[in-house]
Amino acid sequence: MIQLPTVKFTEEQEQFRLEVRHFLHEELKKGTFETKCDSWLSGADPGFSKLIGQKGWIGMTWPKKYGGQERSAIDRYILTEEFLAAGAPVAAHWFADRQTGPLLLRYGTEEQKEYFLPKIIQGDCYFGIGLSEPNSGSDLASLSTKAEKVDGGWIVNGQKIWTSNAHVCHYMVTLVRTSPFDSSKKHAGLSQLIIDLHADGVTIVPIKFLTGEHHYNEVFFDNVFVPDSMLVGQLGNGWAQGLAELAFERSGPERILSTFPLLDELIQELKGQNNIEGLKEATKILSRLWGLRNLSIGVAQLLETGDGKDVQIPAALVKALGTKFEQSIPEITRLLVQTYPKLDATRKLDRFMAQSILHAPGFTIRGGTTEVLYGVVAKGVVAQ
Numbered sequence: 001m002i003q004l005p006t007v008k009f010t011e012e013q014e015q016f017r018l019e020v021r022h023f024l025h026e027e028l029k030k031g032t033f034e035t036k037c038d039s040w041l042s043g044a045d046p047g048f049s050k051l052i053g054q055k056g057w058i059g060m061t062w063p064k065k066y067g068g069q070e071r072s073a074i075d076r077y078i079l080t081e082e083f084l085a086a087g088a089p090v091a092a093h094w095f096a097d098r099q100t101g102p103l104l105l106r107y108g109t110e111e112q113k114e115y116f117l118p119k120i121i122q123g124d125c126y127f128g129i130g131l132s133e134p135n136s137g138s139d140l141a142s143l144s145t146k147a148e149k150v151d152g153g154w155i156v157n158g159q160k161i162w163t164s165n166a167h168v169c170h171y172m173v174t175l176v177r178t179s180p181f182d183s184s185k186k187h188a189g190l191s192q193l194i195i196d197l198h199a200d201g202v203t204i205v206p207i208k209f210l211t212g213e214h215h216y217n218e219v220f221f222d223n224v225f226v227p228d229s230m231l232v233g234q235l236g237n238g239w240a241q242g243l244a245e246l247a248f249e250r251s252g253p254e255r256i257l258s259t260f261p262l263l264d265e266l267i268q269e270l271k272g273q274n275n276i277e278g279l280k281e282a283t284k285i286l287s288r289l290w291g292l293r294n295l296s297i298g299v300a301q302l303l304e305t306g307d308g309k310d311v312q313i314p315a316a317l318v319k320a321l322g323t324k325f326e327q328s329i330p331e332i333t334r335l336l337v338q339t340y341p342k343l344d345a346t347r348k349l350d351r352f353m354a355q356s357i358l359h360a361p362g363f364t365i366r367g368g369t370t371e372v373l374y375g376v377v378a379k380g381v382v383a384q
């Protein structure tokens with residue numbers, strides 16, 4: 001069974017947290033952004049991403065030769081927690097920072113690293129995740145978007161769906177079939193291509209959220225040419241490469257803190273009412289949060305220093321338990337205080353409540369459903 005390390009923040013790290021918190025507080029005061037729940041996925045604001053890039057806060061763990069700062073995964077964890085706590089609009093650069101960069105550092109060519117990483121770091125280049133298709137979600141290996149070899153590259157035809165922020169992104173790491181489907185080897189013949197979302201033959205069609213917001217999309221490929229230089233890693237190794245990305249995708253604090261602005265506001269409200277019984281309930285929520293946070297930080301540390309140890313099981317646990325936790329916050333809030341949820345309410349608690357209720361159903365679906373994650377954990381435990 002894998003042992004997760006206990007992480008203790010250094011004085012410099014605590015200082016860094018205060019620096020980030022102060023910056024966000026000042027930007028909030030200036031009106032640069034408005035706190036929102038679930039802003040890491042649905043709050044895409046390229047202007048804000050650019051600002052973060054100028055601070056050196058995108059790709060901060062990456063090598064200096066590409067513009068990074070070689071800071072630790074724990075520094076990045078602290079930064080991310082503060083963005084989530086402030087409900088800052090970081091969605092535009094989120095996937096590029098969280099997983100495209102690490103993917104390219106591990107599997108990309110030197111040319112890809114030199115071209116993409118500095119642009120991502122500056123907050124100028126955003127990536128979408130092109131996995132799900134209308135007939136392939138949990139059973140992703142059955143996907144049918146195909147890439148056929150031609151001189152100098154590939155011709156891609158097919159469709160992706162639920163692609164977060166494709167309308168804001170410049171590129172998408174897209175899992176495609178590069179050799180015919182063989183039901184006895186479902187995971188073979190898949191490859192990852194970087195597709196330029198402004199290329200000829202790419203059509204992006206919005207799918208509106210329950211709130212009416214435009215967050216995710218259908219992305220159609222009609223004879224899209226993708227040069228050879230845009231193949232990531234090895235041909236046919238897309239499944240294994242994608243699995244490595246999933247640990248980054250599933251284990252971060254964003255799987256716990258999507259509704260943190262609501263929790264924070266709830267506690268302020270209970271304090272204001274001197275509601276001791278309510279505050280006791282809030283303490284129970286905070287202890288759950290503390291446990292989940294330790295699990296998530298432990299995975300972040302292992303991803304950096306674990307010498308390639310497989311963290312799929314703890315990463316799946318963070319997502320399965322963390323998303324249930326963040327979903328429970330509006331439900332607990334409803335039982336502790338009077339609230340009239342409305343997206344345009346003037347009272348913050350009512351606004352955060354409406355955002356949480358309307359976004360929460362997706363928490364346990366995006367990035368792998370809870371049932372599928374339980375399957376990952378169960379299979380992993382049996383194998384040990």
Ligand SMILES: Cc1cc2nc3c(=O)[nH]c(=O)nc-3n(C[C@H](O)[C@H](O)[C@H](O)COP(=O)(O)OP(=O)(O)OC[C@H]3O[C@@H](n4cnc5c(N)ncnc54)[C@H](O)[C@@H]3O)c2cc1C
Pocket residue numbers: 128129130131132133136137138139161162163164165216361362363365366367368369370371372375
């Ligand atoms: C807000 C949001 C953002 C998203 N962003 C992206 C994105 O950027 N890129 C992208 O590629 N995708 C994205 N997705 C899609 C997401 O990854 C899929 O919705 C998810 O993987 C589930 O696939 P599905 O919708 O096809 O459901 P299905 O796979 O059809 O599942 C339907 C139900 O069956 C259950 N089920 C399926 N298989 C099993 C099994 N083996 N055992 C037990 N139960 C099972 C599931 O748990 C679920 O309850 C996003 C989804 C949401 C909600």
